[in-house]
Amino acid sequence: xxxxxxxxxxxxxxxxxxxxxxxxxxxxxxxxxxxxxxxxxxxxxxxxxxxxxxxxxxxxxxxxxxxxxxxxxxxxxxxxxxxxxxxxxxxxxxxxxxxxxxxxxxxxxxxxxxxxxxxxxxxxxxxxxxxxxxxxxxxxxxxxxxxxxxxxxxxxxxxxxxxxxxxxxxxxxxxxxxxxxxxxxxxxxxxxxxxxxxxxxxxxxxxxxxxxxxxxxxxxxxxxxxxxxxxxxxxxxxxxxxxxxxxxxxxxxxxxxxxxxxxxxxxxxxxxxxxxxxxxxxxxxxxxxxxxxxxxxxxxxxxxxxxxxxxxx
Amino acid sequence: xxxxxxxxxxxxxxxxxxxxxxxxxxxxxxxxxxxxxxxxxxxxxxxxxxxxxxxxxxxxxxxxxxxxxxxxxxxxxxxxxxxxxxxxxxxxxxxxxxxxxxxxxxxxxxxxxxxxxxxxxxxxxxxxxxxxxxxxxxxxxxxxxxxxxxxxxxxxxxxxxxxxxxxxxxxxxxxxxxxxxxxxxxxxxxxxxxxxxxxxxxxxxxxxxxxxxxxxxxxxxxxxxxxxxxxxxxxxxxxxxxxxxxxxxxxxxxxxxxxxxxxxxxxxxxxxxxxxxxxxxxxxxxxxxxxxxxxxxxxxxxxxxxxxxxxxxxxxxxxxxxxxxxxxxxxxxxxxxxxxxxxxxxxxxxxxxxxxxxxxxxxxxxxxxxxxxxxxxxxxxxxxxxxxxxxxxxxxxxxxxxxxxxxxxxxxxxxxxxxxxxxxxxxxxxxxxxxxxxxxxxxxxxxxxxxxxxxxxxxxxxxxxxxxxxxxx
Numbered sequence: 001x002x003x004x005x006x007x008x009x010x011x012x013x014x015x016x017x018x019x020x021x022x023x024x025x026x027x028x029x030x031x032x033x034x035x036x037x038x039x040x041x042x043x044x045x046x047x048x049x050x051x052x053x054x055x056x057x058x059x060x061x062x063x064x065x066x067x068x069x070x071x072x073x074x075x076x077x078x079x080x081x082x083x084x085x086x087x088x089x090x091x092x093x094x095x096x097x098x099x100x101x102x103x104x105x106x107x108x109x110x111x112x113x114x115x116x117x118x119x120x121x122x123x124x125x126x127x128x129x130x131x132x133x134x135x136x137x138x139x140x141x142x143x144x145x146x147x148x149x150x151x152x153x154x155x156x157x158x159x160x161x162x163x164x165x166x167x168x169x170x171x172x173x174x175x176x177x178x179x180x181x182x183x184x185x186x187x188x189x190x191x192x193x194x195x196x197x198x199x200x201x202x203x204x205x206x207x208x209x210x211x212x213x214x215x216x217x218x219x220x221x222x223x224x225x226x227x228x229x230x231x232x233x234x235x236x237x238x239x240x241x242x243x244x245x246x247x248x249x250x251x252x253x254x255x256x257x258x259x260x261x262x263x264x265x266x267x268x269x270x271x272x273x274x275x276x277x278x279x280x281x282x283x284x285x286x287x288x289x290x291x292x293x294x295x296x297x298x299x300x301x302x303x304x305x306x307x308x309x310x311x312x313x
Numbered sequence: 314x315x316x317x318x319x320x321x322x323x324x325x326x327x328x329x330x331x332x333x334x335x336x337x338x339x340x341x342x343x344x345x346x347x348x349x350x351x352x353x354x355x356x357x358x359x360x361x362x363x364x365x366x367x368x369x370x371x372x373x374x375x376x377x378x379x380x381x382x383x384x385x386x387x388x389x390x391x392x393x394x395x396x397x398x399x400x401x402x403x404x405x406x407x408x409x410x411x412x413x414x415x416x417x418x419x420x421x422x423x424x425x426x427x428x429x430x431x432x433x434x435x436x437x438x439x440x441x442x443x444x445x446x447x448x449x450x451x452x453x454x455x456x457x458x459x460x461x462x463x464x465x466x467x468x469x470x471x472x473x474x475x476x477x478x479x480x481x482x483x484x485x486x487x488x489x490x491x492x493x494x495x496x497x498x499x500x501x502x503x504x505x506x507x508x509x510x511x512x513x514x515x516x517x518x519x520x521x522x523x524x525x526x527x528x529x530x531x532x533x534x535x536x537x538x539x540x541x542x543x544x545x546x547x548x549x550x551x552x553x554x555x556x557x558x559x560x561x562x563x564x565x566x567x568x569x570x571x572x573x574x575x576x577x578x579x580x581x582x583x584x585x586x587x588x589x590x591x592x593x594x595x596x597x598x599x600x601x602x603x604x605x606x607x608x609x610x611x612x613x614x615x616x617x618x619x620x621x622x623x624x625x626x627x628x629x630x631x632x633x634x635x636x637x638x639x640x641x642x643x644x645x646x647x648x649x650x651x652x653x654x655x656x657x658x659x660x661x662x663x664x665x666x667x668x669x670x671x672x673x674x675x676x677x678x679x680x681x682x683x684x685x686x687x688x689x690x691x692x693x694x695x696x697x698x699x700x701x702x703x704x705x706x707x708x709x710x711x712x713x714x715x716x717x718x719x720x721x722x723x724x725x726x727x728x729x730x731x732x733x734x735x736x737x738x739x740x741x742x743x744x745x746x747x748x749x750x751x752x753x754x755x756x757x758x759x760x761x762x763x764x765x766x767x768x769x770x771x772x773x774x775x776x777x778x779x780x781x782x783x784x785x786x
Contacts (some may be wrong), residue, residue, distance in 0.1 A: 003573040004562050097538050101551040157575060199588040259576050 005099050006161045007312040012095040013149075013165035016111065019144030021133040021173040022075055025052050028207045030131060033068065034200060042103035046071045051179045055083055072126055076134075085138055089115050093140035102158050106148035114141040160251040164307060167251070171300050174231055177207050179293045201227050208239040229281040229290065241296060245273040248303070255311070265306040274298050297303055319723045320735050321386065326552060330464075332389045332784055335500045340384070340726070340733060348383070351493050355383050358489050381486060381750035382778030383493065383699040386725045386738055386759040390504075391753055393783040395465060396459065396742065399652030401751050402642060404455050404744045407474055407629050409645040414628055415441045425640050434634075435682065436475075436627025438590060444614055446623040447498050447522045448748040453621040454513070455744040456480075456491045456587075456757075459652070461723040461727060468720065472638070472737065474630040475490060475622060476587050480743050480777075481545040483758040484509060484552075485783040486780040504755035510552035512745055512752040513585075517553075520619050521582045529582035532558045533675035536588050536604045555581045560588075565608030584621045590624050621639060632715045633681045634658065655720060661712040667715040670707060673700045676716040676766075678707070693719050722768055725779065727761055737762045739770050740781065755783035 002250050026065045029049040047067040050059045055074070058081055060148055062071040078084045083090075117137075126134050146166070153159045181204050201222045205211045210230060217234060221255040235242040256262040284292045317325060322333040329337045340348075361380055388396075414421050420426050431437055449614060456468040456477025475692040487506050491498060514531070521529035535546040537559050550557035562572050563581060571578035583744075586593065592602040593607040612618050628634070634641075636657035642650045658665040658676070673692050680688035690703040707714055724735035742757030760770035760778040 001575045002556055002558060002562050003575055004559065005556075006575045094538070100547055100558070161575075255575075261576075313573070 001102075001157055001161075005102055005307075005310050008095040008099045009102060009158060009161045010307070010312060012092050012099070012164035013145075013162040014169040015088040015092040016142055016145045017166045017173070019085045019092070019167040020139055021169070022083070022085050022088070023138035024144075024207045024209070025049050025177070026072065026075060026133045026295060027132070027139075028203045029071070030135075031081060031206070032199060032203050045162070048180050049075070052176050053083065053227070054176060055081055068127055068131075069125060076126065078253050079080070080114070086118060089118050090140075100103070104148065104152035106118055106152045107145060109146040110148055118300070125236065139247050141271055142250070146286060154246060155254075157255060160254050160258075161311070163251045164248065167244045167248045167306055168300065168307075170239055174208055174239050174241060174244070174301065176285070177204060178228065178231055179297065180292060182289045198222060204231070206235070210237055210239065225281055225285060228284070232284065232292075233279060234278060234279060242273075242276040245269065245276055249273050252307075263306070263310045265303060265310045268303045268306050272296075272303065318735070318737075319461065321461070321723050321725045323726075330431070332387045335389065336385070336497070338647060339497060339500070348728060348733075351383055351472060352361075355381060355489055355493055358492065374716050379482065379772045380763055380775075381489065382727050382736075382761055382763075382779045383490075384726050384728055384733065385490065385741075385782045386761075387501075387782045387784060388756065389784055390786045391662065393504075395651070397753055397755075399467070399469075399650070400742055400744050400753060401459055401713075402648070402651050403457060403469065403472070403638070404452060404644065404746055404751065406450050406562040406638070407455065407472060408746065409627050410641050411474075411623070411626055412449055414644075417627060420641065420644055423644065424605045425644055426634070426637050430633055430637075431628060434628050434631065435762050436590070436631065438624065438625035440610065441554050441623075441625040446519055446613070447563055447619045448614060448746065450520055450746060450748060451626050452622040452629070453520060453623075453746050454539040455746070457744060459740045459742065460655075460720055461738075461740075462721055463723075467652060469638070469652050470655060470729075471632070472630045472635060474626040476589065477743065478542045479550045479740070479741055479758045480509060480546055480761075482571065482778045483743070483756070483781070484548075486778055489621070501782065504785045506754045507742070507758055509754045510549070512754060513552050514555075515749075516745040516747035516752060517583050517585055517621060519539045519749045520621065522619055523615055524617060525582035525694075530572075530580060531580055531583040532556045532563075534558055534560070534563075534584050534586040534588055540587075540747075542587065549585075555585075555678060560592075560603070560605045563606045563609070565612050568608075568612045570606070570609065570612050570618045573785075578736045581618060583621065583718040590627065593620075593624065607738045620719075631681050632657075632679050633661070633712075636715060644737075655717045658716040660707055660714040660725070662682075663749065665716075666707065669714075670704060671703060675719060677719050678703055678714055680718045681713050681715060691719065694766075719768070725759070725761065727767075727777075727779070729763065734765070736765070737768050737770065738779065755785075756781035 026049060030043045033045040036180070044066055046068060048065050049071055050056050053075055056183050059066070059071075059074050062078075062080065065069070072083065075079050076085045077085060081087065093111050096108060096111045100108060149159070149162060153162070181200060201224060202211060204227060205214050208231060213236075214227065214230055217230060219235065220226070230237055230240065232241050234240050235302065237243055252266045254271050256266050322337055324327055356427050360426065386629055411422065414431055420429065421428055452474045454477060456473040456479065458473065459467050460470050461467050483506060485507070518529055518533045531553070532555055533546055533550040533553070535543060535557055537543065540546070546583060548558055556572065558572055563575065564578075570581040570584070572581050588604055591598040592604045594605050594607060595602045596607050597610040598605070610624070613620055613624070636654070636659050639650045639654050642648065659668050660666045660669055669678065673690070674695070676689040676692045678692070690699060692700065722737040722739065725738045726733050727736035731735070736761050738761045740754060740757050740759050745752040759781040760772070761779050762768060762770045764779045
């Protein structure tokens with residue numbers, strides 16, 4: 001396969017995944033921001049949304065204050081923000097078009113349909129119910145793209161590269177959500193059972209669609225270390241770091257098998273995965289959650305670079 | 314004024330030509346709403362494949378959707394065999410001419426083609442002088458535009474020897490017709506066109522450099538997604554099962570071309586390029602071209618890669634050289650041309666210019682280097698102002714123009730808003746020349762001027778397309 005084709009597939013999936021993550025972050029933020037201030041304290045939820053999306057510098061160079069209007073406009077419609085939902089779909093479609101024949105009809109229609117629909121949506125202020133509906137639609141596009149990929153694609157290197165992009169982006173996103181909220185997960189800080197933390201923890205879970213899963217797995221009320229355990233180490237949760245790395249290793253192994261050659265990407269992914277397999281949440285807290293997550297985000301970026309050098313350049 | 318128009322279905326006495334017998338009967342007995350319904354169905358189908366047209370055409374895609382007419386254009390096998398022999402002869406002569414122009418230049422020495430038409434031609438590539446591409450073949454894929462004026466007479470209107478396009482429409486049109494009109498196909502024996510992809514692949518394989526392995530690696534080089542023909546490029550690459558590459562996917566090391574793949578560099582032997590000469594290699598041609606591959610020409614000269622078509626073929630297909638094609642055929646093949654040329658006045662010649670200026674209202678005047686129906690005067694349909702404008706242009710640079718009598722292009726029944734009505738058509742068959750044989754799938758792309766009375770069939774000027782049937786008698 002052409003390296004450019006693989007590169008396009010990889011980034012196509014990354015951008016679709018990123019758009020979906022942004023929709024989840026915005027949805028969660030909208031919900032938290034709507035809580036009475038007695039539950040919300042003084043935290044600015046919109047500001048932490050910008051940080052979770054990893055676009056704080058760009059945002060604050062354009063806007064002084066983070067509120068519904070400025071954040072929605074920047075994260076959804078702003079063309080100056082390379083990661084806005086609009087730009088994500090735009091780039092995804094551009095990539096899809098360049099590799100049209102490597103995609104199945106269903107995948108193409110999911111992404112092209114989203115792009116056409118979004119073009120019909122004029123840049124405008126979305127709020128309230130309209131915003132909720134829009135974010136639901138973005139998540140649906142992610143589901144449709146992902147679903148049609150897993151239902152219609154041949155299991156070959158094309159599939160592997162598109163999965164790699166999605167998984168790498170997903171791991172990055174989960175780690176960022178944890179990073180922005182890590183202080184809330186420190187067991188010794190904050191008032192135990194305080195209203196604020198409770199809703200913050202559930203917001204973290206909601207951002208990765210894991211509220212129900214949490215209860216299924218732990219069968220008890222929300223505890224910060226268990227939330228961290230679920231999102232980092234529990235490989236049953238599709239968006240956990242452990243699950244993402246289990247899959248990353250699998251797809252990299254598939255590639256190594258198909259091409260008869262291993263490289264740095266395989267080694268890095270395996271090292272990170274075994275780190276996650278052997279870790280316990282207690283140790284992670286002892287070493288510092290923030291340090292752990294920062295380290296993980298760095299490893300994840302290095303894996304992205306290694307994949308690029310090994311296959312996509 | 315032009316003679317009466319020849320309609321390919323109905324003669325002037327009202328009788329129906331034999332090849333169209335079944336179609337005519339079907340048209341007259343088909344319920345009125347059936348045709349309407351099929352048109353809508355065709356639209357729907359094309360919108361679906363059409364999504365592909367639209368998507369590849371970008372934001373203004375809808376406008377670039379080429380109208381498709383549901384009524385086929387029919388040729389008998391006898392007519393086709395005549396055309397086929399003429400096409401083979403013509404393309405053979407084109408190849409010999411180009412080889413000669415870049416080689417021994419015998420035709421120039423013999424004084425048959427004037428020197429300046431070659432050496433001052435913008436499409437002449439001095440880099441190719443004294444060089445021969447693999448197998449000494451230049452035009453592997455040609456699109457020869459043909460018009461018909463009566464039952465016996467076909468004219469060649471234009472030779473496209475660079476990167477002719479439109480073959481994807483020929484193939485898509487047939488697919489749509491088979492789905493929509495199975496009952497018509499059961500009444501006719503229509504020669505299939507679906508082998509085109511295989512024929513093209515066989516042609517490309519046959520011209521691989523002699524040094525390449527027995528399994529040559531063939532790629533299609535596109536300028537990229539923003540090119541208006543990108544849809545066709547990706548369509549063909551897909552049908553042929555070859556990689557669709559852009560310049561940045563290729564690189565040259567030690568005069569060998571490689572493509573960057575996920576498994577490392579892979580050697581490339583044949584490049585079916587849909588990129589114009591001047592963009593191919595920034596080291597040799599336009600240094601600002603980001604579409605090409607640095608070092609490609611050096612690899613080409615080293616004989617390590619085949620480009621289809623070869624570099625510099627444009628020297629054979631402009632409208633000035635066109636007028637010399639009958640002499641060119643005679644010179645190389647020693648035979649009379651089987652397909653006629655439209656009588657052409659070369660405005661570079663003073664007497665011809667005088668005649669043209671005196672008859673502007675009767676003639677079609679074309680720019681020598683124009684294409685796509687631009688820069689053209691159709692005398693009988695032009696306003697006084699347009700005629701005067703061309704008079705001024707002609708006086709300013711006569712060598713830039715040729716003129717031809719207004720041909721009464723044949724018409725074909727076409728489904729338009731008012732029902733079925735005659736519209737003017739042309740035909741572009743695609744001629745594939747390999748080192749082993751010449752391959753032509755029966756028929757080609759029929760283009761139709763959708764506007765009543767219009768003679769301009771180019772898609773950029775509102776022309777449409779039809780499926781072309783060669784009846785296998």
